[in-house]
Amino acid sequence: MPQTAAVMHDAVSEIHTPQFWYGPQQAQLTDWLHELTDSDRQELRAALDVARKSGLPLQELGREQFPLTGLAGRLTRLRRETLEGRGFFLLRGVPVAEYTPWESAAAFWGIGLYLGEAVSQNGKGHVLGHVANLGLDYADPEVRGYQTSARLNFHTDSSDLVGLLCLQTPQSGGLSSIASSTTVWNEMVRRRPDLAQALLEPVYYTRWGEIGAGLKPYYGVPVFSACAGHMVTRYVRSSIRKAQLMPEVPRLSPVQEEALDFFDSLTNDPAIHLSMEFRPGDIQMLCNHWILHSRTSYVDWPEPERRRHLLRLWLACEDGPALPDSFTSTVRGATRSGRPGGIEVPGVPLSAPLEPC
Numbered sequence: 001m002p003q004t005a006a007v008m009h010d011a012v013s014e015i016h017t018p019q020f021w022y023g024p025q026q027a028q029l030t031d032w033l034h035e036l037t038d039s040d041r042q043e044l045r046a047a048l049d050v051a052r053k054s055g056l057p058l059q060e061l062g063r064e065q066f067p068l069t070g071l072a073g074r075l076t077r078l079r080r081e082t083l084e085g086r087g088f089f090l091l092r093g094v095p096v097a098e099y100t101p102w103e104s105a106a107a108f109w110g111i112g113l114y115l116g117e118a119v120s121q122n123g124k125g126h127v128l129g130h131v132a133n134l135g136l137d138y139a140d141p142e143v144r145g146y147q148t149s150a151r152l153n154f155h156t157d158s159s160d161l162v163g164l165l166c167l168q169t170p171q172s173g174g175l176s177s178i179a180s181s182t183t184v185w186n187e188m189v190r191r192r193p194d195l196a197q198a199l200l201e202p203v204y205y206t207r208w209g210e211i212g213a214g215l216k217p218y219y220g221v222p223v224f225s226a227c228a229g230h231m232v233t234r235y236v237r238s239s240i241r242k243a244q245l246m247p248e249v250p251r252l253s254p255v256q257e258e259a260l261d262f263f264d265s266l267t268n269d270p271a272i273h274l275s276m277e278f279r280p281g282d283i284q285m286l287c288n289h290w291i292l293h294s295r296t297s298y299v300d301w302p303e304p305e306r307r308r309h310l311l312r313l314w315l316a317c318e319d320g321p322a323l324p325d326s327f328t329s330t331v332r333g334a335t336r337s338g339r340p341g342g343i344e345v346p347g348v349p350l351s352a353p354l355e356p357c
Contacts, residue, residue, distance in 0.1 A: 012189050012196045015231045018085045019182040019290040023274035032086065034078065036093035040071045044094070044107050051106050058102075058109055058352035059118070059127050066110035075114040078285070082115075082161060083320055087287040088178055094281040096167050101354045108165040108311050109352065111283065116161050116315030117335060119342030120350060123210030127342070128352035129312035131164065133300055141242045142209040146312070149300060154179055154267035154292040155236040158332050159314035159340055160321075162293070163285045166278040170308035173298030179273040181233035181290050184266045185224055188259075195259035199223040203260070204250055205236060206243040212333060213346045218243050220250070221326045223263065228322035232289045234331065237264060267292055278310070289321055309356070314342055 026032065036044075047066045054065040068075070078089050091111075096104045105128055112118055121129040122144070133149040145152045149170075154177070164176075188196035202220035211217050225232045237260060243249045252260075266272055273294075278284070286293055300307040316339035328334035333341040 012193050012200075014186045014189050015182055015226075015229075016186075017182060017230055019087050019180055019230070020186060021086055021180050022183060023177075023179065023270065023272055026086070026274045032089050034074075034089060034091050036071075036091065040074075041093070041095055043068055043071050044110070047110055048103055048106055051110065058106060058354075059350050061106070061109060061113070063113050066106070066113055068110070068114060071111075072114050075111065079115050079317070082285055082287050083317060087180065087289075087291040089285055090276065091283040091285070092279065092281065094165060094283060096165070096281045104165070104167060105311060105352065105354055108163070108283070108313065112163060112313045112315055115163070115285065116159075116317040116320075117337075117339075119159055119314050119316050119335065119340075120344055120348075121157075121312065121314050122343055123208075123345045123348065124357075125345070125348040125350045126353060127313075127350050129314070130353070130356035131310035131312050132308065132356040133298075134356060138238075141206065141245055144208055145238060149173075149298050149308075151297040152294050153237050153264060154273070154294040155238070156181070156234055156288040156292055157314060159288060159342065160317040161285055161313075161315040162288055163283060163313040163315065164278075165311040166280050166282045166284075167311060168280060168306060168309040169278060170298040171301045173296050174278070174308055175275055175296045176278055176284065177273045177275040177294045177296075178286060179267045179292045179294075181224075181235070181292050182231050183272055184263060184292070185231045185233075187266050187272065188262065192259075192262060195255070195262050196224070198253075198255045198259040199263065200225070201256070203240055203252065203256060204243045205239040206246065206249075207343075208239070208242075210343045210345060212344050215333075218246055218249050219330050221324075221330055223260075225324040225326070227324050230290065230321060232321070232323055232327070233292070234327070235263070235292065267294070287321075289323065316340060316342075
């Protein structure tokens with residue numbers, strides 16, 4: 001694991017690991033942007049043929065039914081960079097315009113097989129998710145932002161990795177931005193160490209009505225948790241706000257409210273975050289433990305077939321970074337390998353729908 005340097009500020013310390021970066025610096029680099037080659041695309045096509053001939057449902061396909069050779073080695077290197085390095089990459093050039101909906105989904109699923117184990121993203125058991133505007137009201141306590149066209153504040157998801165494959169772009173808006181949560185921590189330590197300290201205490205999140213066996217409809221974990229030389233982050237401000245509507249949830253203190261506001265202001269600072277515009281065929285992969293992501297609001301095309309549409313994977317990585325116990329005991333439970341699990345509701349089987357639902 002990379003070595004850590006620390007700079008003390010009162011009772012809290014900066015964390016200097018490879019996950020500590022600033023957006024404008026990364027915008028000048030190209031080593032996080034990768035293009036599929038013609039050979040890669042031919043390999044994907046051959047793997048799709050094997051997957052189709054297997055006759056298995058998408059969620060049951062394994063590496064045996066999606067064989068990759070040259071591309072597999074490349075994905076292994078990108079995976080390590082995402083789990084141990086800066087925490088993200090963009091892979092460009094999946095030929096979604098030439099693919100059927102099943103082929104796009106299967107290609108994304110197959111690439112995901114070489115990065116981690118897919119876990120459920122919602123109470124419906126979807127291991128393949130769809131990020132699309134379903135016309136729902138984001139003000140509803142049980143509606144999640146990916147189901148709307150609303151602006152999403154910087155946040156993390158529950159899994160080790162989150163991946164998005166762009167199928168269609170909107171008429172306008174929908175710009176993706178990411179930020180290093182290690183950088184946000186360091187800036188808080190430098191500017192307001194009292195507020196950094198406040199976010200080491202638990203805050204409470206709603207489960208959006210997607211409640212696993214034996215769990216409460218809410219849970220509490222710190223925004224920042226020091227673990228094995230890293231600063232691990234869990235943050236979804238909309239979930240925190242909606243949890244505060246639940247009478248049984250402990251109230252945020254004034255200093256926690258101020259700290260969350262300061263956190264948001266830092267992530268929205270162009271000197272900290274990195275913005276990128278998705279193209280059809282782009283795969284963005286992030287490590288949730290040190291990368292926050294957001295998007296601007298967007299306006300869709302009037303034609304249904306042209307509307308913004310992304311596929312999403314939540315992936316658990318058996319050899320992922322060390323995490324606080326609360327990430328598996330409190331947030332979502334654990335996979336068989338002990339990694340953060342997905343949203344599993346009793347009696348709901350896993351599925352991989354090809355259309356938003």
